[in-house]
Amino acid sequence: MKKILIIDDEEDFCYFVKKNLEMTEYFEVAVCTDSAKAVQQVRQIRPDLILVDIMMPVIDGPSIVAELEESEDTKNIPFVFLTAMITNEETKKNKNIINDAYFVAKPVNVKELIYTINRLTQ
Amino acid sequence: MSIKILFIEDNPDHILVTKKILKNTKEDYQVDSIDNPEEGIKKIFQQDYDLVLCDYRMPRLSALDILRSIKEDGKDLPFIVVTAAGNEKVAVDLMKEGVSDYIVKDAYYEDILPLVVKKSLEKHRLKKENERVEKELRESEAKYSMLVEQARDGVFIVQDGNFKFINKAMIDITGYSFDEILGMRFFDIVAPESRGVIGEKYDRGMMINQRNATFCEFKMRCKDKTIREVELSDNVIQYKGMVAEMGILRDITERKKSEEELRKAYIELKEAQEMLIQSEKMAALGRFSSGFAHELKNPLGIILGGLEFLETILSRETNTEAKIAIQKIKETTLRADTIVQDLLRFARPSELTIETINPNDLIEDNLSLFKYRIPSSNIEIDTQFAKEKILIDVDKMQMGQVIFNVLVNTMEAMPKGGKITIKTYKATLPRPLRKPACAIEIIDTGEGISKENLSRIFEPFFTTKRDRKGTGLGLCIAKAIVENHKGSLMITSELNKGTDVKILLPINKKTEGDR
Known part of the structure; x- marks a missing residue:
């Protein structure tokens, strides 16, 4: 079972992503809806992969990622941005990679998300 | 002022009698007398007499000799001959020679003289007055004729449709000679397309019985x-005793040309203004759409997440109605998401990644993709590509999207x-750029677009394909992309x-001049 952490201020969104991933029985999903506590939670849970929203109150997604990458113990944890700022078409065109970072566009297609998670956690 | 009379007479008695008669009238006559005819002629030229009385028979010179002599030297004044015997023949001869009147020295002399003098003076006054009026008339005519001849507008008189009089400007304006025009009809200089206007004017009788000048514009050949x-102003006049039209013709070709230019410039300005308003509207909509789309995406994401979850749960059940x-x-939610995606794309025309390409290649690429979408084989595609090499600077991805759309x-x-016909060729961008451009023309033989719909075709969200999942943003985005490439x-x-x-689309600058 792979441990996944979702960081997104939208609670209901997290709820369904968690449900959809856990139904496959390959993933164990934790949710963080308070971006201020995200880094702390990463250290506690030590996930195999992080799904992180970009636009969030207090601290945005890229800032959380930057902080994780600065730290030895967290810098190797792979992450995927879940965002409404880009479209499905754009992510498909670039095979989910834009400027070396992985993206999955909202609304999330579960198959695409699982495929991307698998690519990063092989 | 007294009236000065010279009496040429050698009979002193008669002089006395005559002076007395004239003195007794109401008029203020001042009578001088002289008995030498040569001296008399001299006196006439030296002094300012109003009338001459002259005895018919004078020594050496007759009254007629005296009259001829003063007339030859240019003196014109009433000249009355006094004769002893009444003789019809003499009277006729005298009158023929220009004598004002004659009086017979008989029993009625006393009564007739004052009347004859008065009548002759009056006749002379009228003659002088007439001469003065005639002279003034001649001067006035000369003045008007000079005005007409020097005028830059053509002036003419037409009678029964034929030219009867023209000024010099008519020759300059029409290019015909003086004699040519005078042999022509007015209609001969009216261009065929204007004959209706002029004919109608005649038919309505406006040329006849009018008091004021009428104006019209027509094309002259x-x-x-x-x-x-030309602009024609005409009026009814009498010419040689018959009704005629006098017209003034002004060449307004240059004025019309500049009016037309002004009108065109105004329309261009209007169009530019409308385009500006339209692009302002689009920009505002863009800003609005961007925020709007993001706000919608989150709830849509949650709904879809929930639906995928329910779908998986239900896949284990047999309730087909719930599955449907x-x-x-889910389909409807995805459609909503497509609208939002289109909005985002419209709101944020991403930065262009410019490449120099051949438009034909771009079309071929998109056609090969497009062919998969064609449902039936009864659509024929005909490509008529430019033979010459044309290169354009475009974002391949975005322009491909336009063509595909x-x-x-x-x-x-x-x-x-x-049938779909696709052509590429060299063209020119519309005003105000007017630069060399590459035209990509895509023509179909389909159902067409009504006028009402055509005028709204680029409006965001305008669609006639709501039932076929059209968002009404496709052409709107296509236009935005093309305009983003400085094209149209x-x-x-x-x-x-x-x-x-x-x-x-503008042609690549380096290959602009290539042919």
């Missing part, structure tokens, strides 16, 4: 067949099949005939 715009319901909700539209416009996209269409989409 000159001798060299060029057409000039979920499927329908137009191609899909043509297909949807031809549910029963038809135009659509013309006719119902049941087909639609013609023309995309003009």
Whole structure:
């Protein structure tokens, strides 16, 4: 079972992503809806992969990622941005990679998300 | 002022009598007398006499000799001859020679003299007055004739449709010679397209019985067949005792030309203004759409997440009705998401990644993709590519999207099949740029677009394909992309005939001059 952490201020969104991933029985999903506590939670849970929203109150997604990458113990944890700022078409065109970072566009297609998670956690 | 009379007479008695008679009248006559005819002639020229009385028989010179002599030297004044015997023949001869009157020295002399003097003076006064009026008339005529001849407007008189009089300007304006015009009819200088206007004017009788000048504009045909715009003002006059029209013709070709230029400039300005308003509207909509789309995406994401979850749960059940319901909700939610995606794309025309390409290659690439989408084989595609090499600077991805979008539209416009013609050729960008451009024209034989719909075709969210999942943003985005490339996209269409989409894109600067 792979441990996944979702960081997104939208609670209901997290709820369904968690449900959809856990139904496959390959993933164990934790949710963080308070971006201020995200880094702390990463250290506690030590996930195999992080799904992180970009636009969030207090601290945005890229800032959380930057902080994780600065730290030895967290810098190797792979992450995927879940965002409404880009479209499905754009992510498909670039095979989910834009400027070396992985993206999955909202609304999330579960198959695409699982495929991307698998690519990063092989 | 007294009236000065000279009496040429050698009979002193008669002088006395005559002086007395004239003194007794109400008039203020001052009578001088002289008995020498030569001296008399001298006196006439030296002094300012108003009238001469002269005895018929004088020594050496007769009264007629004296009259001729003063007339020859240019003196014109009433000249009355006094004769002893009444003789008809003498009287006639005298009058023929220009004598004002004559009096017989008989019993009535006393009564008649004052009357004859008065009458002669009055006659002379009238004659002088007449001469003065005639002279003034002649001067006035000369003045008007000079005005007419020097005028830059053509002046003419037409009688029974024929030219009877023209000034010099008519020759300059029409190019015909003086004699040529005078042998022509007025209609001969009216261009065929204006004959209706002029004819109507005549028919309505406006040329006749009018008090005021009438004005009209018409096209005139000159001798060299060029057409000039002229303004005619005409009036009814009497010419040689008959009704005629006098017209003034002004060449307003240059004025018309500048008016037309002004009008064009105004329309251009209007168009530019409308384009500006339109692009302002689009920009505002863009800003609004961006925020709006993001706000919608989150709830849509949650709904879809929930639906996928329900779908998986239900896949283990056998309740097909619930499955169908979920499927329908999911499809609808995805459609909403497509609208939002289109909005985002419209709101944020991403930065262009410019490449220099051949438009034909771009079309070929998109056609090969498009062919998979064609549902039936009854759509024929005809490509007529420019033989010469044309290069354009475009974002391949975005311009491909434009072409693909137009191609899909043509297909949807031809549910029963038809023909798509795709042409590329060199053209010119519309005003105000007017730069060399590459035209990509996509023509279908489909159902066409009505006038009402055509005028709204680029409005965001305007669609006639709501039932076929159209968002009403496709063409709006296509136009935005083309304009972002400094090009233009135009659509013309006719119902049941087909639609013609023309995309003009600036040609790559380095190859602009290539032929």
